[in-house]
Amino acid sequence: MSASLSAVFFLLLVSQQVLSMDPHDVHEKQVGQGKRRLSLQSTADIQSCLVSSGDVGCGTFQCFNNNSCEIQGLHHICLTLLHNAGRYNSQGKSFVKEALRCMALGLRQRFSCVSRRCSAVKEMVFSLQRECYSKHQLCLAVQDHMDTMGSLVQFNLMFPPGPYVELINFLLDCGDEVRSWVSLRMRSQCEQNWGTLCSSFGSSCSVSQSDTPQHTTTSPLPTTVPRPFTLQQPTAEAQHEDNSQVDNTTQSGPPVSNNAGAS
Numbered sequence: 001m002s003a004s005l006s007a008v009f010f011l012l013l014v015s016q017q018v019l020s021m022d023p024h025d026v027h028e029k030q031v032g033q034g035k036r037r038l039s040l041q042s043t044a045d046i047q048s049c050l051v052s053s054g055d056v057g058c059g060t061f062q063c064f065n066n067n068s069c070e071i072q073g074l075h076h077i078c079l080t081l082l083h084n085a086g087r088y089n090s091q092g093k094s095f096v097k098e099a100l101r102c103m104a105l106g107l108r109q110r111f112s113c114v115s116r117r118c119s120a121v122k123e124m125v126f127s128l129q130r131e132c133y134s135k136h137q138l139c140l141a142v143q144d145h146m147d148t149m150g151s152l153v154q155f156n157l158m159f160p161p162g163p164y165v166e167l168i169n170f171l172l173d174c175g176d177e178v179r180s181w182v183s184l185r186m187r188s189q190c191e192q193n194w195g196t197l198c199s200s201f202g203s204s205c206s207v208s209q210s211d212t213p214q215h216t217t218t219s220p221l222p223t224t225v226p227r228p229f230t231l232q233q234p235t236a237e238a239q240h241e242d243n244s245q246v247d248n249t250t251q252s253g254p255p256v257s258n259n260a261g262a263s
Helices: 002-019 023-033 040-052 074-083 090-111 118-135 138-144 163-171 176-194 196-205 236-248 258-262
Strands: none
Touching: 040 090, 074 090, 074 163, 090 118, 090 138, 118 163, 138 163, 138 176, 163 176, 176 196
16 A cells, blocks of 8 residues: 555656656756755855754754755754644653754764765755664654644645655654555645546545455565655666665565556
8 A cells, every 4th residue: 555655646747747847858857966066055055044943943944945956854854844843742851852962963063074066965864864864763653643743744845845745754664554644645635736636536546344354374475665756767777776675575464466456
C-alpha cells in the first residue's frame, strides 16, 4: 500500500513540475540545473545573516528565505514546531529544542565550507536535516504527537522539492504506524488539491482487503519502501540492489500480494 502511494506521489510531483514549466525552457533548464549556483549577493546575505543569528528561535532558518537556489521550507518547519511546542510532552519539547539547535549550529558551521553550487548547498541542508532528526529522535516524538504534529505534513509545501520533501522522506522511514499516517494525510490533501487525479491513481494502485491473503502456508517476504520524492529514475543496478535487499531481509511484515507489487 505504502509503496503504491509512493509511486502516486512520485508521478504527481513529476506532473506538477512538467505542467508548471514552459516547454521551450525544458532543455535549457535540464542542462543548467547542475550548474546553478548561489549568487554572490545571496551568499553574502546568508553568511551575514547566519553570523548575526542565535541558537534559539527561527532566525537562522530565515536566512535561507528567498535565495537564488530556491531552498525553501526550513523557516516554516521551525515556526510550525515552535507554534505547537506547548502541546508536546517532555520528550516532544526536548526534540523541538535540541533538533532546532542542532540544525542552527550545523548551518552556521557548514555553510561557509560548502561550494556555492545549488546542488551542494541543498545536499548540505538535507544531510543536516537527516542527522539532526535522527540524533534527536524525531520518529519517537511524532509517534507520541500525531495529533499535534499533523501540521508538519503539508502537501502544498512539497513544491519545489526541498526541505519539506526531505522531512516527509524521513517520516516515511519511521515505521508502519507513522508511514500510514503520513500517507493518508498526503493522499487526502492531494485529493483536495487535484481531486479526481489523485483518486484515479489511488483506485488503480491501492490494495483492498480482499486482495491480501488471509491465510498462507509460508511467510511471504516483505517489501522495502522506496524514498518516494526523488525526481530521478532508478538505475538497473539500484533496482538489482533493491531486489537483493528484499531477498535477504528477515524483518516481519504484512503479506503483500503479487498484484500489489505490480500495481
